[in-house]
Amino acid sequence: MNESEKSDKQEGKEPVIGTLNEHTLHLALKNYFEPDPAFHEQKYKGFVADVKRGEEIIEIETRSFSNVKRKLEAFLSDCRVTVVYPVAEEKWIVLLDPATGEVGPKRKSPKKGRPCDVFYEMYKLRPFLKNENLAFRLVKMQLVEYKRKEPGRRGRKSTVREERIPVGISGTLDIRCPKDYEKLVDSIPEGEFTAAQFAGANKMKPRYAWSALQVLLTVGVLAPAGKRGRALLYRRSEQTV
DSSP states (O other): OOHHHHHHHHTTOOOOTTOSOTTHHHHHHHHHHOOOGGGEEEEETTEEEEEEETTEEEEEOSSOGGGGHHHHHHHTTTSEEEEEEEEEEEEEEEEEOTTTOOEEEEEEOSOOOOGGGGHHHHGGGGGGTTOTTEEEEEEEEEEEEEEEEEEOGGGOEEEEEEEEEEEEEEEEEEEOSHHHHGGGSSOOOSSSBOHHHHHHHHTOOHHHHHHHHHHHHHTTSEEEEEEETTEEEEEEOGGGO
């Protein structure tokens, strides 16, 4: 820590731009689930596992599950892999001024993450979802998100996310079998239902509801039930009733 940073810390100021550690959220989750650094960043089958202890692997994904697809192809044949994903139940936004490096006031975001948000990412891993060696662990968190101001189109201001700092964990949710996937939704409509009805029951936007339906079909929670006019119908699978 340089003298300027020490001074800011002593005076109770927030750090200026450039002093935040890169990928803090990823590092924090890795240390939370495996405190012993001896098991971090283990080379295996041509890749580097975030955490590997024996036949257990933990992969931390704070953005897109597309990043882990090739690893899963290599790891799942002989290891149990848990993909960890953060869900920001509460989030505060802090804007960084790129010209001065000053940190603005912290404001609470009206957006609240929900477990069902992970469906959008799970959809990218459909070929692996039925593999018994694959599991997911959702971490319900409180985060402070630092964003850098950046000139936008037509004179409007836009922002770029710089860093996310975890400030609390309220719980975890493990997804290991078909029944566990039901924990990600508020409800499954009774009888036969359309995608629109499913979206309404779970307060989802259509494209996110579609991803959720495809995941639930893949793991066997739901089954196709023909059509109603032009709309596809779904129902709860008999094996999960």
